[in-house]
Amino acid sequence: xxxxxxxEYMILGYxxxxxIMALTIAYFILKARRLRQEAELLKRLEDDQEG
Amino acid sequence: MATVSAVSEGSRPPADxxxxxxxxxxTRLLLGLSVVTFLSMFVMLYxxxxxxxxDAVQGHAQRLFYVHVSSYAGGSxxxxxxxxxxxxYLVTRNIKWDQLAVSSVEVGLPxxxxxxxxxxxxARPIWNTWWTADPRLNGMAxxxxxxxxxxxxxxxxxxxxRRARFAAIYGILAFASVVYVFLIPRVRDxxxxxxxxxxxxxxxxxxxxxxxxxxxxIGATMGVAMTWWCVAAVVLLWHRVRLENTARRLEALKAHxxxxxx
Numbered sequence: 001x002x003x004x005x006x007x008e009y010m011i012l013g014y015x016x017x018x019x020i021m022a023l024t025i026a027y028f029i030l031k032a033r034r035l036r037q038e039a040e041l042l043k044r045l046e047d048d049q050e051g
Numbered sequence: 052m053a054t055v056s057a058v059s060e061g062s063r064p065p066a067d068x069x070x071x072x073x074x075x076x077x078t079r080l081l082l083g084l085s086v087v088t089f090l091s092m093f094v095m096l097y098x099x100x101x102x103x104x105x106d107a108v109q110g111h112a113q114r115l116f117y118v119h120v121s122s123y124a125g126g127s128x129x130x131x132x133x134x135x136x137x138x139x140y141l142v143t144r145n146i147k148w149d150q151l152a153v154s155s156v157e158v159g160l161p162x163x164x165x166x167x168x169x170x171x172x173x174a175r176p177i178w179n180t181w182w183t184a185d186p187r188l189n190g191m192a193x194x195x196x197x198x199x200x201x202x203x204x205x206x207x208x209x210x211x212x213r214r215a216r217f218a219a220i221y222g223i224l225a226f227a228s229v230v231y232v233f234l235i236p237r238v239r240d241x242x243x244x245x246x247x248x249x250x251x252x253x254x255x256x257x258x259x260x261x262x263x264x265x266x267x268x269i270g271a272t273m274g275v276a277m278t279w280w281c282v283a284a285v286v287l288l289w290h291r292v293r294l295e296n297t298a299r300r301l302e303a304l305k306a307h308x309x310x311x312x313x
Contacts, residue, residue: 005110005111006109006110006111006112006176007110007111009111009112009115009172009173009175009176010111010112010114010115012172013112013115013118013119013168013169013172013173014115014118014169016165016168016169016172017118017122017165017168017169020161020164020165020168021161021165023161024158024161024287025287028287028290028291028294031294031298032294032297035294035297035298035301038301038305039301039304042301042304042305042308045308046308
C-alpha cells in the first residue's frame with residue numbers, strides 16, 4: 001500500500017491552529033491594553049477636576 | 052479583591068490604578084507555568100512531526116489528530132470549569148465564580164474552534180469531504196454555537212446578578228453537548244467518526260481510526276499532546292481570570308468616580 005501524499009492538509013490544519021491561538025492571545029493582550037487606556041482616561045479626568 | 056481607594060492617589064501612574072494585589076508566589080507560579088508551557092510546545096511538536104512516525108494508511112494528515120483530539124480535551128476541561136463555577140455561583144452568589152465561568156468559556160471556545168477546524172481539514176483527504184451530516188460532527192457544531200451564544204446572550208443582559216444567574220444555569224446545561232459529542236461514537240454504531248481513545252461501539256462505518264493503544268510512539272505522542280493542551284487551557288484560563296479581575300476593578304473605579312461627580 002502506498003502512503004498517501006497529503007502533507008498540505010497537515011500544514012493547513014497546523015497553520016490554522018497557530019492562527020486561532022495567536023488571535024486568542026492577541027485578544028487577551030488587546031483587552032488588557034484597552035483596560036489600561038480606560039484607567040489612564042479616568043485618571044486624566046480626575047486630575048482635571050482636582051486641578 | 053482590591054479596594055477603590057487607589058483612584059484618589061494622584062501620584063501613581065495610570066497602570067497602577069488597575070493593579071490587583073496577588074500573593075507573589077502565585078504570580079511566580081503563573082509566570083513559570085506559562086514559560087514551561089511555551090517551551091514544552093516545541094517538545095510536543097517535535098514528537099508530532101518527528102517521533103510519532105507517519106501513518107501508512109492516512110499519511111501526514113493523521114498528525115492532525117494529535118491537535119484535534121487534544122484541543123477537544125483542553126476545551127472540555129475549560130467547559131467543565133464553567134459547570135463548576137456555575138454551580139459555585141448558584142450556591143454562594145459570589146460574583147468571582149461568574150468571572151471564572153465567563154473566562155473559561157472564552158478559553159474553551161477557541162480550543163473547540165481548533166478542534167473543529169483541524170477535524171474538517173483531516174476529513175478532506177481521509178473522508179473526501181470537509182463536512183458531512185454525521186451525529187458527532189453536527190453535535191460538535193451545535194456545541195460550538197451553544198457556547199458562542201453564551202457569550203452573546205451574556206452581553207445582552209444588563210443586570211449583573213441576573214446575568215450571572217442566567218450564565219450559571221446556561222453553562223451547566225450547555226455542558227450536556229460536550230458529553231454528547233464525547234459519547235456519541237461510543238454508543239452509536241452509525242457514525243463515520245472513529246474513536247481514537249477508549250472503547251467504541253462495534254461500528255463498521257467509522258473511517259480513519261489508528262492504533263493509539265498498540266503503537267507506543269503514537270500513544271506517547273498522543274499522551275504528551277493531551278497533557279499539553281489541558282495545561283495550556285489552564286494557563287490561558289488563569290491569565291484570563293486575572294484580566295477579568297482587572298476589568299472588575301476598572302468598573303469599581305468608574306463607579307467611584309461617578310459617585311464623586313454626583
